[in-house]
Amino acid sequence: MAEGRTGEGSLWGGRFEVPPAEAMVELSRSTHFDWTLAPYDVAQGKAHAAALLRAGLLDDATYSALNVGLDTLAEEVASGSFIPAPTDEDVHGALERRLVEITGEDVGGRLRAGRSRNDQVATDLRLLLLDVALSLRVELVALCEALLDQAERHHADPAPGFTHLQHAQPVTLGHEIGKHVQPFLRDLSRLADWRTRTSVSPMGAGALAGNGLGLDPVATAADLGFADSFANSIDAVTDRDFVAEFLFIAAMIGVHLSRLGEEICLWATTEFGWVKLHDEFSTGSSIMPQKKNPDSAELARGKSGRLIGDLVSVLTMLKGLPFAYNRDLQEDKEPVFDAIATLRLVLPAMTGTVATLTFRPGVAGATTADGHALATELADWLVRRGMPFRQAHEVAGRAVKAADEAGLALWELDLADVDPVLDGAHEALSVDAALVARDHPGGTAPSAVAEQLSQARAALADFG
Numbered sequence: 001m002a003e004g005r006t007g008e009g010s011l012w013g014g015r016f017e018v019p020p021a022e023a024m025v026e027l028s029r030s031t032h033f034d035w036t037l038a039p040y041d042v043a044q045g046k047a048h049a050a051a052l053l054r055a056g057l058l059d060d061a062t063y064s065a066l067n068v069g070l071d072t073l074a075e076e077v078a079s080g081s082f083i084p085a086p087t088d089e090d091v092h093g094a095l096e097r098r099l100v101e102i103t104g105e106d107v108g109g110r111l112r113a114g115r116s117r118n119d120q121v122a123t124d125l126r127l128l129l130l131d132v133a134l135s136l137r138v139e140l141v142a143l144c145e146a147l148l149d150q151a152e153r154h155h156a157d158p159a160p161g162f163t164h165l166q167h168a169q170p171v172t173l174g175h176e177i178g179k180h181v182q183p184f185l186r187d188l189s190r191l192a193d194w195r196t197r198t199s200v201s202p203m204g205a206g207a208l209a210g211n212g213l214g215l216d217p218v219a220t221a222a223d224l225g226f227a228d229s230f231a232n233s234i235d236a237v238t239d240r241d242f243v244a245e246f247l248f249i250a251a252m253i254g255v256h257l258s259r260l261g262e263e264i265c266l267w268a269t270t271e272f273g274w275v276k277l278h279d280e281f282s283t284g285s286s287i288m289p290q291k292k293n294p295d296s297a298e299l300a301r302g303k304s305g306r307l308i309g310d311l312v313s314v315l316t317m318l319k320g321l322p323f324a325y326n327r328d329l330q331e332d333k334e335p336v337f338d339a340i341a342t343l344r345l346v347l348p349a350m351t352g353t354v355a356t357l358t359f360r361p362g363v364a365g366a367t368t369a370d371g372h373a374l375a376t377e378l379a380d381w382l383v384r385r386g387m388p389f390r391q392a393h394e395v396a397g398r399a400v401k402a403a404d405e406a407g408l409a410l411w412e413l414d415l416a417d418v419d420p421v422l423d424g425a426h427e428a429l430s431v432d433a434a435l436v437a438r439d440h441p442g443g444t445a446p447s448a449v450a451e452q453l454s455q456a457r458a459a460l461a462d463f464g
Contacts, residue, residue, distance in 0.1 A: 031084035033334050034091045037124040041095055042074045044123050044203060047223040048115055048215075051204070055214040057114075062107055069103035091124075092117050114215045116207040118237040118325040123203045125333070127224065129246050130198060132340050133191050137463055139347035140191075140253070144184050144460050146355040151178035151453050156446035157361035158368040158431045159274075167371030170434045171444040173274075173364050178449065180263075181456045183256040188463045190249045198242040201226035205236035208324040237325050240318055243332045247311040250339040254307035257350055261297035264353065268294045273363045278356030281349065296353045300346050307342055310335035368431050372400045372410055380437070381428040382421065395419050 053063045076082035088094035100108035155174030204217025210233040221229040230236035267274035285291035313335045382392035399418045411429040415422035439445035
């Protein structure tokens with residue numbers, strides 16, 4: 001770096017007498033990950049040029065030359081014909097260096113007026129994540145549609161419901177499958193809510209104090225497609241809430257994918273046998289020829305830890321950070337880019353896994369009443385006849401104990417021998433009766449399940 005001269009590929013240097021040490025250069029360089037922001041940096045460069053023109057800081061000819069240069073730069077970035085050099089410190093320095101090469105310093109060197117890498121990077125990252133959120137929405141909708149397709153096919157097929165991984169009460173297979181749609185609908189709602197807070201432009205905040213050149217940040221925000229402009233210039237360059245919130249949503253999606261993956265793994269076991277995996281979304285064993293492993297579901301389960309780690313990394317970095325820009329904020333990008341790449345891998349694979357599952361309702365239905373899963377029906381039958389539930393629970397519990405001792409199912413027991421109040425209670429001891437009794441919104445009766453799946457389809461359409 002020549003004395004008094006901005007370094008090649010850097011946006012600073014005039015007050016330094018010697019260049020940075022090689023170790024400092026390596027620590028500081030970020031082009032190996034922040035190059036992802038290049039198209040957005042060029043786009044906000046065009047919006048900033050318009051702001052300079054409106055403020056009378058560019059004449060028409062210079063503005064036109066800048067736009068031509070930025071269009072050329074955008075094409076080179078998109079085609080891959082321009083990539084960062086080893087001497088480029090970050091995406092902003094690399095792009096400015098190339099813009100000056102294309103247009104000359106008297107034109108390209110004017111674009112930096114009134115902006116800083118601080119408001120640039122905050123703007124670029126918001127623009128990228130707003131785009132990413134749209135693509136993730138498409139993937140989540142596709143997964144929900146696959147789940148709904150399966151749930152609708154089996155909305156009336158009986159299946160065991162579980163608590164503590166023990167048989168609890170009868171439900172339907174469609175109810176079991178459909179329960180996974182609801183968390184993903186909440187994820188879609190979170191993304192929509194997040195977009196409102198994220199669609200705020202930091203451009204014009206400068207390094208921290210705004211700009212003194214008469215630039216209009218509100219007009220620049222509109223040019224970039226943001227809904228609003230920043231309210232406080234210091235906060236504008238400091239705020240990474242939108243990154244942390246995005247990573248929280250990504251982590252929640254990961255958790256929901258993991259729970260779905262866990263159930264697919266269980267359903268595919270020999271012991272459960274509820275589903276058959278499609279060849280396209282399973283793998284084999286290197287030693288056991290018979291194996292068909294649910295690797296897509298297992299990897300979804302495993303990668304949730306990675307997504308949670310990305311969130312924790314950014315929250316830890318932000319904790320106690322002084323206001324305005326600090327170089328620590330460079331560490332926001334790799335976790336968020338990792339989360340994006342992870343979701344883009346997992347979501348399509350899980351959608352394909354779900355869509356190609358072959359459910360076996362006969363197998364699931366055969367064990368619906370196992371484990372005395374109809375015991376609650378006895379208690380409810382007594383309640384409908386006026387008995388307090390506390391007492392009804394005790395009576396039903398004695399019936400379960402008697403059935404266990406006799407090695408019988410509840411419906412095989414002479415219930416009146418257990419307690420005369422149970423005379424006639426056999427009418428309640430069927431899976432069909434248990435399902436039909438729960439014909440209320442959100443319940444597990446086939447008609448209620450059909451309605452909730454229809455409502456989920458309607459809610460999904462709002463995100464389509």
